[in-house]
Amino acid sequence: MTQPIDLYYWPTPNGGKVSIMLEETETPYNLIPVDITAGDQFKPDFLAISPNNKMPAIIDPQGIEGQPLSLFESGAILLYLADKTGQFIPKQPRDRYSVIQWLMFQMGGVGPMLGQTHHFRQYAPEKIPYAIDRYTNEATRLYRVLDKQLSQVEYVAGDYSIADIAIFPWIVPHEKQGQNLADYPNLQRWFDAINQRPAVQRGLALLSEKRVSNMDEKAREALFGSRQLDQR
Structure with missing residues (x-):
């Protein structure tokens, strides 16, 4: 039985890359919001998956040789999903x-x-x-x-x-x-x-209501302020 991939996500261009890929490949996934405007990216549980405190990240319970695999960096995730599903990357x-x-x-x-x-x-x-x-x-x-x-x-x-x-x-x-x-x-x-493409539309629709339009000081501090420099 295929277990869904955990997708740690927020509606940004980098997040959208992975949500689109999951939708295009019809890969089951659990959506786990990481509110980067509230500082969720600095929580210890998330840093254990993504030490660069950036989303997206994934955990595949049935990763390499059936063992769980966690990945951060959207490009690496796209390569992994392409190889896992055999889609959207040529073999030649x-x-x-x-x-x-x-x-x-x-x-x-x-x-x-x-x-x-x-x-x-x-x-x-x-x-x-x-x-x-x-x-x-x-x-x-x-x-x-x-x-x-x-x-x-x-x-x-x-x-x-x-x-x-x-x-x-x-x-x-x-x-x-x-x-x-x-x-x-x-x-x-x-x-x-x-x-x-319907899969693209579905991927970009995830949490679209949360997309930042007017940034308050709390969000600005989480995204661009001194919290980025805190020792973790």
């Missing part, structure tokens, strides 16, 4: 590494840079023109990279894969990054196609 090595390189593009570029764009455009307590320009320009550059790639292929690495699943949730809030998808016709076509 050349194609597999094409998917992995675009997954790493998301992990090393799209996520960190667009995250900083969100921070300085929306959440920073003071408007710093240099930072806003720096990260908005980098967002533009990354969008252009994706648009060029998508002028040659239907999906980022050819067929629909974990690379697309990783990138898509970060493109959803494009307006907050100072971007207009009409400026990127190939990216717009890709975005619209993925946005219509």
Whole structure:
């Protein structure tokens, strides 16, 4: 009997990557909210699973060789679920590494840079023109990279894969990054196609009512304040 995976989750782009993958692969899971605006990410039980105090994280009771496996880092989780289910990653090595390189593009570029764009455009307590320009320009550059790639292929690495699943949730809030998808016709076509997938819609709907719009001081302290530096 298949036991459901425990998904430690909050409705952010990184959280959305894993919820979409679980929905796409029809993998049973238990949803365990980790309210990062209230500081749940600093609780000892969660840190035992995710020592970097970031979500998402998973525990698979039937992990490697039937033994429980816990994982943090959304990219690692996507790779694990792709291998576990045999879906959304090619078996042929050349194609597999094409998917992995675009997954790493998301992990090393799209996520960190667009995250900083969100921070300085929306959440920073003071408007710093240099930072806003720096990260908005980098967002533009990354969008252009994706648009060029998508002028040659239907999906980022050819067929629909974990690379697309990783990138898509970060493109959803494009307006907050100072971007207009009409400026990127190939990216717009890709975005619209993925946005219509029922599993994507279900994955992004999880706890959507909890998504932060106006951040209070308690949430700001939990996400960006000195609590990040506390010894644990």
